[in-house]
Amino acid sequence: MSDDGLNFNNLNEFMSDINQVANEFPLESEKRLQKIGNKFKKIIKEKSPDSGKATKRKLNKSWKSKIDGYKGEDLTCEIWSTSPHFHLVDRGHVLKDKKGKVKGFVQGKHFLEATAQEVAANIVPDELEKFQKEIANKIEKG
Template identity: 35%
Template sequence: MSIEMDGLTDFQKALFDVATRKVPNEAPKLMRKIGSKARTKVARKARSLVKKKTGMYHKKWKRGKVFVGYRGELVVRVYNSSPHAHLVEDGHRMVDSEGNDLGRFVHGKKPLDKGMREFEASGEVEKETVKWLDELLAKAKL
């Protein structure tokens, strides 16, 4: 899932392009901050959707490193490192202690997908980007 910046004016978009080219070491700092906010939003959504508090599922939400994607854009991932996170996300079949199928399927809660959609709709990306651009202008780096 990717996040698009829709709330920026044309001037802010042009300024963002200039900033990422002129001071390239500042852009990953912005992406880390946005990734951390996304991780917080997703973890909060997961706590509201997944009521069972056993294991370490709720404590394993992480923000990955910033890297360059295959189209040249900066990317940061939000993921859950617990071994059963994919079961909560995607669903699983019910089995007994010996691995025999009980014939039921537990549907996935999709906390990552729902949390990222909520984060994208909140406008936090645009707010942080505008704040970052203002700070760069104030520090006279642009």
């Protein structure tokens, strides 16, 4: 048992239960996944560094998302950046002079990973709890 009260002994059984519910209630699953994806995009837009310069493709305005799949295990939310320099800012890059000689390294900001961890720790449990209550209400009513 972990400190936050979650029991991971039956994780495979739990994931199976989630997939079964997602298969039985695909519309509700998709809506809940879309909410999580939208919250992720909002947070990553806030955490995206800004150069302070006016450019055509601002990093914080380049985030897009879409839901793929129809139900259960196939349902995914893809989030990506249309900015061509996103990977350089996030992971870091070398600095070169005009002759191609390496002059240094710019450390990455790693804001994507930090955002993913924040969403997994704070938003996903809350949304799963809301989803559980929503499904329980639907089962009771109908």
